[in-house]
Amino acid sequence: xxxxxxxxxxxxxxxxxxxxxxxxxxxxxxxxxxxxxxxxxxxxxxxxxxxxxxxxxxxxxxxxxxxxx
Numbered sequence: 001x002x003x004x005x006x007x008x009x010x011x012x013x014x015x016x017x018x019x020x021x022x023x024x025x026x027x028x029x030x031x032x033x034x035x036x037x038x039x040x041x042x043x044x045x046x047x048x049x050x051x052x053x054x055x056x057x058x059x060x061x062x063x064x065x066x067x068x069x
Contacts, residue, residue: 004049012049018042 004012022039 008049011045015042015045015047015049018045 018038019042022035022037022042025035025038
């Protein structure tokens with residue numbers, strides 16, 4: 001597993017807390033729209049924490065510089 005930055009660890013922890021609240025709400029028989037946003041946003045945060053942090057991400061709409069020779 002790769003080493004995470006502090007900001008990634010914070011986002012991952014927030015995601016774990018959100019998923020935990022969502023699971024807790026499901027088993028405490030909350031309404032669907034009361035627990036699902038916590039669960040969904042928590043899962044998204046957990047996924048976002050592991051995205052690559054490269055500065056050279058590809059941008060398909062960026063124009064390539066013309067080479068002068």
